[in-house]
Amino acid sequence: MDIASALRSARLVPVVVLDDARDADALAGALVAGGLPVAEVTFRTPAAPDAIRAMSDRGDILLGAGTVLTPAQVDQAVAAGAGYVVSPGLSRAVVERCAEHGVLALPGAVTATEVQAALELGLTTVKFFPAGTSGGAPAIAALAAPFGDVRFIPTGGVGPANLEGYLRIDAVVAVGGSWMVPRDRVAARDFEAVRRLTTDAVALVRRASPTTSPGH
Numbered sequence: 001m002d003i004a005s006a007l008r009s010a011r012l013v014p015v016v017v018l019d020d021a022r023d024a025d026a027l028a029g030a031l032v033a034g035g036l037p038v039a040e041v042t043f044r045t046p047a048a049p050d051a052i053r054a055m056s057d058r059g060d061i062l063l064g065a066g067t068v069l070t071p072a073q074v075d076q077a078v079a080a081g082a083g084y085v086v087s088p089g090l091s092r093a094v095v096e097r098c099a100e101h102g103v104l105a106l107p108g109a110v111t112a113t114e115v116q117a118a119l120e121l122g123l124t125t126v127k128f129f130p131a132g133t134s135g136g137a138p139a140i141a142a143l144a145a146p147f148g149d150v151r152f153i154p155t156g157g158v159g160p161a162n163l164e165g166y167l168r169i170d171a172v173v174a175v176g177g178s179w180m181v182p183r184d185r186v187a188a189r190d191f192e193a194v195r196r197l198t199t200d201a202v203a204l205v206r207r208a209s210p211t212t213s214p215g216h
């Protein structure tokens, strides 16, 4: 299965901020046990490359690198085993470095101009970030009208209370969010809480898109 299809079938991508890479394996285990074998590990902390490497060594979880701002971070992410690269905004340099490595780039785009810029770089799936303050689901539905082939992954302000509104839109591949991996629970090594929150999130997503199938 390619990355885009895997994200589409997960429907939900946990956005992870890890302070200590030694917790990565247990955190990945909690996500997998909760039914969500995917994670976007952000370069917000220096632990990111080691965390990605530890998770990717498990072989049972699809890993993206998040908050990738520079081509050098693309190199680090790919060397650590990231299968795709996410940025909060659209950087030509980052997208081109991803292409050199042959990994999928998911840049942020929330305006028609940004979506067109992504299309010009050969991309058809973008992260819609920050989703909540950029118009939310109605903004994505409006953008999807002229950009019929573009797919969106709304992230930022997405949670249990509003994910259904996003997942109902055909152009939404998946949503991203951090609520199932609260930083304080991770710091406390409370991976059972992460597993529980993940299980609940997966159940919610299933209820929100019961008929979804790959290709939808």
Ligand SMILES: O=C(O)C(=O)C[C@H](O)[C@H](O)COP(=O)(O)O
Binding pocket: 015, 042, 044, 066, 067, 068, 087, 088, 129, 155, 156, 157, 158, 176, 177, 178, 179
């Ligand atoms: O660091 C990045 O590049 C990001 O991707 C930002 C995250 O996607 C959001 O911060 C997650 O948003 P919440 O679910 O509202 O916490």
